Amino acid sequence: MTLTATFEASARPPARSVPRGLVFVLPAVLLLLAIYIVPIIVLAGFSITDYRLGAMNWDFVGARNFTAAFADPVFIRALANTALYAAIVIPAGVFIALGIALLVYGRKSSRAFWETAYFLPVTATLVAMATVWQFLLHPSLGPVNTAITWAGFDPVSFLGNPALLIPTMALIGVWQVLGFNMVLFLAGLTAIPRDLHEAARIDGAKSPIDRFLTVTWPMLGPTTMFVVVTTSISAFKVFETVAVLTKGRSGSETLLYALYLEGFEYSNTGYAAALTLIFLAIVLILSIGQTLRMDRKVHY
Amino acid sequence: MLRFLPHVVLAIGAAIMLLPFYWMALTSIRSPAEIFDISLWPIPETFSGGQNYAQAANTVPMARFMLNGVIVCSGILIVQVLTAVPAAYALAKLQFPGRRLLMALVIAALCVPMQALALPLFVGLAKANLLNTYFAQMAPFFLSVFAIFLFRQSFRSYPDEIIEAARMDGFTEMEICWRLVLRGSLPSLAAFSVFSVVAHWNDLYWPLIVVSDMAIAPPPLGMLFFSDVETGANYGALMAGAAMITAPMIVCFLLARRSFIAGITMTGVK
Amino acid sequence: MSRQSIELSGISKSFGPTQVLKEIDLSVREGEFLSLVGMSGCGKSTLLRIIAGLELPDDGVVEIGGENVTSRDPADRNLAMVFQSYALYPHMTVRQNIATPLRMRMLPLAARLPLLGRLLAPRETLSQIDAAVEQAADTLQITHLLDRKPAQLSGGQRQRVALARALVRQPAAFLMDEPLSNLDAKLRAHMRDELAALHRRLGATFIYVTHDQVEAMTMSDRIALMIEGRIEQLGTPDDLYRTPATLSVARFIGSPTINLLPAEVTADRQVTVAGMETGLHAEEGPATLGIRAEDFHLASTGMPARLLRAETHGADRFLTCQLMAGDGSVVVLRQSASDRPSADADGKLHLRFAADRVHLFGADGRRRPVYVGGKVAA
Numbered sequence: 013m014t015l016t017a018t019f020e021a022s023a024r025p026p027a028r029s030v031p032r033g034l035v036f037v038l039p040a041v042l043l044l045l046a047i048y049i050v051p052i053i054v055l056a057g058f059s060i061t062d063y064r065l066g067a068m069n070w071d072f073v074g075a076r077n078f079t080a081a082f083a084d085p086v087f088i089r090a091l092a093n094t095a096l097y098a099a100i101v102i103p104a105g106v107f108i109a110l111g112i113a114l115l116v117y118g119r120k121s122s123r124a125f126w127e128t129a130y131f132l133p134v135t136a137t138l139v140a141m142a143t144v145w146q147f148l149l150h151p152s153l154g155p156v157n158t159a160i161t162w163a164g165f166d167p168v169s170f171l172g173n174p175a176l177l178i179p180t181m182a183l184i185g186v187w188q189v190l191g192f193n194m195v196l197f198l199a200g201l202t203a204i205p206r207d208l209h210e211a212a213r214i215d216g217a218k219s220p221i222d223r224f225l226t227v228t229w230p231m232l233g234p235t236t237m238f239v240v241v242t243t244s245i246s247a248f249k250v251f252e253t254v255a256v257l258t259k260g261r262s263g264s265e266t267l268l269y270a271l272y273l274e275g276f277e278y279s280n281t282g283y284a285a286a287l288t289l290i291f292l293a294i295v296l297i298l299s300i301g302q303t304l305r306m307d308r309k310v311h312y
Numbered sequence: 313m314l315r316f317l318p319h320v321v322l323a324i325g326a327a328i329m330l331l332p333f334y335w336m337a338l339t340s341i342r343s344p345a346e347i348f349d350i351s352l353w354p355i356p357e358t359f360s361g362g363q364n365y366a367q368a369a370n371t372v373p374m375a376r377f378m379l380n381g382v383i384v385c386s387g388i389l390i391v392q393v394l395t396a397v398p399a400a401y402a403l404a405k406l407q408f409p410g411r412r413l414l415m416a417l418v419i420a421a422l423c424v425p426m427q428a429l430a431l432p433l434f435v436g437l438a439k440a441n442l443l444n445t446y447f448a449q450m451a452p453f454f455l456s457v458f459a460i461f462l463f464r465q466s467f468r469s470y471p472d473e474i475i476e477a478a479r480m481d482g483f484t485e486m487e488i489c490w491r492l493v494l495r496g497s498l499p500s501l502a503a504f505s506v507f508s509v510v511a512h513w514n515d516l517y518w519p520l521i522v523v524s525d526m527a528i529a530p531p532p533l534g535m536l537f538f539s540d541v542e543t544g545a546n547y548g549a550l551m552a553g554a555a556m557i558t559a560p561m562i563v564c565f566l567l568a569r570r571s572f573i574a575g576i577t578m579t580g581v582k
Numbered sequence: 583m584s585r586q587s588i589e590l591s592g593i594s595k596s597f598g599p600t601q602v603l604k605e606i607d608l609s610v611r612e613g614e615f616l617s618l619v620g621m622s623g624c625g626k627s628t629l630l631r632i633i634a635g636l637e638l639p640d641d642g643v644v645e646i647g648g649e650n651v652t653s654r655d656p657a658d659r660n661l662a663m664v665f666q667s668y669a670l671y672p673h674m675t676v677r678q679n680i681a682t683p684l685r686m687r688m689l690p691l692a693a694r695l696p697l698l699g700r701l702l703a704p705r706e707t708l709s710q711i712d713a714a715v716e717q718a719a720d721t722l723q724i725t726h727l728l729d730r731k732p733a734q735l736s737g738g739q740r741q742r743v744a745l746a747r748a749l750v751r752q753p754a755a756f757l758m759d760e761p762l763s764n765l766d767a768k769l770r771a772h773m774r775d776e777l778a779a780l781h782r783r784l785g786a787t788f789i790y791v792t793h794d795q796v797e798a799m800t801m802s803d804r805i806a807l808m809i810e811g812r813i814e815q816l817g818t819p820d821d822l823y824r825t826p827a828t829l830s831v832a833r834f835i836g837s838p839t840i841n842l843l844p845a846e847v848t849a850d851r852q853v854t855v856a857g858m859e860t861g862l863h864a865e866e867g868p869a870t871l872g873i874r875a876e877d878f879h880l881a882s883t884g885m886p887a888r889l890l891r892a893e894t895h896g897a898d899r900f901l902t903c904q905l906m907a908g909d910g911s912v913v914v915l916r917q918s919a920s921d922r923p924s925a926d927a928d929g930k931l932h933l934r935f936a937a938d939r940v941h942l943f944g945a946d947g948r949r950r951p952v953y954v955g956g957k958v959a960a
Contacts, residue, residue, distance in 0.1 A: 032485050033408025040399035041414065043455035048421050051432035058431065065435060112325060115318045122319070128569060129326040132333065135565040135572065137514045139532035140554035143539050144336045147547055153347065155335065187329065195573050207669035210636050210656075215747070216686030218657040222694065226682065230673040249425060252516050256536060268427055268517070275431045276521050284431055292428040299423045 058285030065279040077286035087287065089263050090270035093178050097266060098247035100182035101189065105243045106236070108186070109193030114228075116194065117201045127198070131191035138188060142256035145184050146171060174262035181253040181264075189246060193239050200235030204228065241302045245295055267291055336558070340364050340551040347547045360548060368553035371541060376527065377534030378560070384449045384530050385509045392456040392508060393501070400463030401489040405475060415464075421457040427517055434521050448522040449530065453512060459504055466497040503574040510561055510572075531557040585612040586647035586754035586787055588633060593642035595628055602628050604811040606642070610755070615781050615788040617798035619834070620808035626791045627759055629808070633789065634757050635659050646754050657686070662748035663757040666764065668740045670732040670747075677728040680718055680746045684711045687751065718750040721780075738769045745780070755787035762797060774800055795835055799823070807831055824939075829947040832872045838900065841878070841913040845871040845942070853942065853952065856908025858885065863953040864942055872941035875900065875916035884934035887913070894919050903933065 059077055063070040081087050116126045148154045149170040157167040170180040208227045217223045251268040258264040271291060275284030339347060341361035368374055402408065403415055429452060437448045470493045478488050516532040523529050526537060538553045565572045588610040595603040602625040610616045618626040631637040633644060635656035644652045651659050670679050685694060688711060693703035719725045722742040732740055748756055762770045778801045781788050792798055798805050799819040806816045815827040826832035832840045845855045847869055853862035855871055887903040901915040942952045
């Protein structure tokens with residue numbers, strides 16, 4: 013103990029680096045103020061006014077923007093749509109990715125190939141790929157429906173039937189997020205010491221299910237937690253697919269799209285600021301636990 | 313038989329994952345008459361690739377979009393690195409008042425998505441008459457709290473003894489930061505660069521807000537313009553456009569798979 | 583049950599182009615403490631993993647208690663293993679860690695599932711498991727740690743938990759892969775005694791892998807010294823120390839390292855070192871004479887040498903000397919600290935050695951018989 017204490021004391025930079033440190037962080041601090049702190053204060057300010065971009069006059073409206081939001085059928089619908097989207101993307105995006113990671117992890121020579129194949133959608137520009145999906149899912153021209161009719165079913169109007177819009181976009185969301193989650197799970201799997209698997213085998217865990225339950229799944233706990241959090245945050249930020257595929261028609265707005273329309277198409281700045289704060293609250297709730305964990309690691 | 317089951321399952325999954333890419337490439341070289349052909353045979357009867365790509369490049373200024381993408385992405389990356397590296401070095405290795413507060417702010421800012429800041433930033437840029445500029449596209453991303461966090465974690469493991477020896481040898485603090493400490497974290501720098509470029513090459517939300525002038529639009533926004541212009545009329549050209557926009561990131565990925573995956577994954581691990 | 587013999591015959595194993603085990607034959611007796619010793623890379627860990635079933639041999643047969651288990655799953659071999667890293671499940675408490683081998687064997691799969699399983703597990707089996715865990719914990723004096731997680735334990739405590747997990751069921755044998763190497767020196771010496779005591783108490787078969795010859799010498803009934811994928815010598819610690827079969831064994835066993843002097847056996851079968859006759863006789867040819875530090879002593883006549891340094895380690899003193907004849911070999915001599923290092927003012931002294939305790943090795947590295955005045959000396 014004493015040894016460590018001495019070591020840390022000597023490792024501490026000398027006191028004369030005080031001004032230097034400030035010079036080094038100055039640009040970052042100024043940008044932090046300009047990009048994060050001031051905008052958030054301004055945002056909070058907007059949210060209690062009826063300010064419209066370009067308008068000359070504005071009034072304080074208190075919490076009226078927030079009460080209006082929860083009475084606004086469009087916003088409620090956007091919230092429900094986003095929740096439905098997340099309810100599909102989170103479990104499918106996490107568990108299918110885990111399954112793929114387990115399969116890919118066991119391959120030796122072909123691992124790099126599978127990793128590449130599944131990861132490719134993560135790198136692709138979603139706007140362009142959404143256009144491709146639109147074509148793939150076309151009721152008459154697309155190969156997906158051709159395959160469905162060939163199998164003897166009625167063609168599915170993925171992007172025509174209002175009830176299918178959100179699930180269809182969620183499928184594209186799953187397609188895009190799988191590779192990312194798979195790579196996170198692979199990193200988690202690699203971090204499990206080989207000894208533990210061997211100990212489990214000697215302890216009598218014969219079936220792969222036993223080994224999964226005894227070692228793999230519990231050891232992946234933190235990874236799984238992280239994957240769930242990142243997947244849900246990205247699910248709540250869904251925007252590109254809506255912008256390309258539906259533009260919100262037939263009541264298919266998502267949270268971020270509704271926010272975009274209010275703030276930037278209709279210039280209802282005050283109201284959009286209230287929506288933004290609600291969006292921010294959701295994201296913060298989702299990420300708070302993860303961030304605290306990270307924070308603890310930082311202070312160690 | 314059971315031994316091959318994982319391969320079979322993986323192959324079916326991969327086929328689904330890669331189908332859009334294949335279909336995009338295939339349609340982009342087919343003639344309008346063949347668009348209705350749903351066969352997956354890779355060789356079209358008449359090769360119309362040249363025509364489709366030419367149409368995509370001529371209907372909208374594709375090359376311009378790509379150039380805009382390069383300008384915006386590199387501008388963002390350069391400023392991010394220039395501001396984040398010294399800050400991360402100070403947070404990792406120097407003592408100054410407010411250090412803990414700044415670290416707490418950086419971590420808090422990590423949780424705030426860009427979309428939550430878009431509204432006030434947009435109003436500010438509009439007031440300053442800066443909409444429809446490269447600056448407006450880049451400004452909100454000049455500070456990457458993620459980069460600060462990442463570099464700080466990486467710099468912390470750099471041995472203090474070497475820094476102290478360098479100080480005694482007469483290195484300035486800036487030289488220590490850039491020439492010694494950053495040198496030891498080059499993999500982090502590479503991974504972050506990849507992460508940053510991919511994120512901003514593919515971003516649609518912010519350009520959609522601040523750019524209406526086609527001349528400075530980045531690729532995703534250009535693609536959106538193009539698909540609006542081409543509504544269903546010519547899928548071949550549409551797919552050619554999509555292929556052109558997607559190709560740079562895919563080619564980068566295939567060339568630098570390792571640092572690519574590291575870069576994208578770094579948002580997460582640790 | 584926990585006394586089974588283990589029989590290996592013709593075990594070979596290659597990783598890629600490197601052959602790590604070359605036709606190993608080894609029989610471990612019931613209740614024996616056998617150490618596999620050797621430098622890293624000699625194949626000792628691989629051999630242990632083959633016994634455990636974690637690796638399959640390319641060739642050869644593994645028998646436990648007379649049954650051929652060569653291709654049997656590790657779970658079906660009824661062995662327990664203590665890993666170098668201890669391999670405790672970090673998410674489980676000590677109690678759960680120790681219970682795992684029993685839960686796997688005594689509960690059906692459905693009862694081992696999380697949440698749901700608790701309802702399906704038969705009460706009496708669970709209380710049997712509990713009792714066994716308590717008993718194992720008691721044996722290793724870790725009852726007070728049962729509800730902690732491995733991360734909250736010290737290295738020595740983790741070591742005990744790993745041992746408790748191994749002995750909670752009565753395995754056919756205990757396999758240990760360098761179990762003490764992550765402990766500090768003092769604790770290691772202490773755990774060495776405890777392990778030896780545990781072995782005596784359980785009377786179980788222990789196979790113990792280590793690179794530390796002191797561990798092997800102090801605990802084992804027998805030692806198999808492995809070099810480059812072969813068993814160089816198998817015997818009691820005494821055998822290996824007193825009659826090393828080869829030069830390599832002589833070099834590996836013993837601290838300080840045995841003194842090796844180039845020797846020549848003349849045509850009239852006289853063993854000469856540095857041109858001097860030793861009074862020993864052997865077959866003609868070039869040879870190496872091995873003399874342990876304690877088998878040298880100082881005398882008024884003998885091999886002239888110069889004292890380089892003297893180090894006192896508690897009761898012993900080690901004298902490092904350079905022979906003044908021949909190639910000037912440096913040798914280490916051990917004497918009691920109460921003896922005086924009888925060197926002249928200029929550091930000159932004379933060495934003699936116990937003729938009946940020397941080791942002679944031929945050019946091929948094998949031990950050769952030596953005679954002292956017609957009698958076999960070693």
